[in-house]
Amino acid sequence: xxxxxxxxxxxxxxxxxxxxxxxxxxxxxxxxxxxxxxxxxxxxxxxxxxxxxxxxxxxxxxxxxxxxxxxxxxxxxxxxxxxxxxxxxxxxxxxxxxxxxxxxxxxxxxxxxxxxxxxxxxxxxxxxxxxxxxxxxxxxxxxxxxxxxxxxxxxxxxxxxxxxxxxxx
Numbered sequence: 001x002x003x004x005x006x007x008x009x010x011x012x013x014x015x016x017x018x019x020x021x022x023x024x025x026x027x028x029x030x031x032x033x034x035x036x037x038x039x040x041x042x043x044x045x046x047x048x049x050x051x052x053x054x055x056x057x058x059x060x061x062x063x064x065x066x067x068x069x070x071x072x073x074x075x076x077x078x079x080x081x082x083x084x085x086x087x088x089x090x091x092x093x094x095x096x097x098x099x100x101x102x103x104x105x106x107x108x109x110x111x112x113x114x115x116x117x118x119x120x121x122x123x124x125x126x127x128x129x130x131x132x133x134x135x136x137x138x139x140x141x142x143x144x145x146x147x148x149x150x151x152x153x154x155x156x157x158x159x160x161x162x163x164x165x166x167x168x169x
Contacts, residue, residue: 002145008152009041015159016047019166023155024093025051026064026085028076028102029119033148049093054085060102064088077103077114082122083129090126099123099155101147106140119147123155130158 016023025035035051038044052063057076060066065088070080082100089098103119110116117137122129132154134147 002149005037005149005152006040008149008156009037012038012152012156012159013041013044013047015156015163017043019159019163021096022047022049022094023097023099024049024089024095026089026098026100027051027053028055028060028085028100029105030101030144030147030151031055033144034099034101034151037148037152049095052089052092060085060088063092065091075114077118077120079120079122079131079133082120082131086122086124086129087126097123097125097155097159099151101151103134103147105143105147106137110137117143119143121147121151121154123151123158130154 027034032051032053038048054060054064057071060076061068064085066081066084074080082102085100085102086098100122101119104110104114104116106116117135119134120131122131124130132150134150137143
């Protein structure tokens with residue numbers, strides 16, 4: 001894990017501790033890389049409950065409750081599935097927040113409509129989910145590293161916004 005990811009993980013850790021909230025992950029193409037980044041900080045068991053690696057659609061459906069029809073119509077690589085994975089992880093893992101990733105890391109598997117390097121990231125809770133699309137192909141290892149770093153930064157930004165809202169209330 002790179003230095004940037006460790007700093008982001010530490011900042012996420014501090015916010016989750018301060019807010020007394022929990023997080024889980026629902027990962028497809030990143031295969032547990034986001035969870036690994038989160039637990040790199042000592043004491044993560046206080047706020048990280050677990051993760052679901054849903055590499056195949058069957059697991060997205062059975063463990064995360066992603067709608068079969070959605071997967072059939074849009075494929076697993078779409079914003080709606082990333083959102084459903086966050087909501088499903090919050091439900092399944094009984095967490096306040098979740099982070100998800102679904103996409104095509106490569107080197108094969110892409111199509112004209114969904115090329116290799118397309119990865120949808122999402123984070124949030126049952127009520128509010130934000131998403132981000134990664135679209136560049138730099139080779140499998142770099143695609144995954146970029147997705148993990150972007151997912152962590154997106155979640156940090158999300159938590160900072162949530163924390164600011166809570167302070168105003």
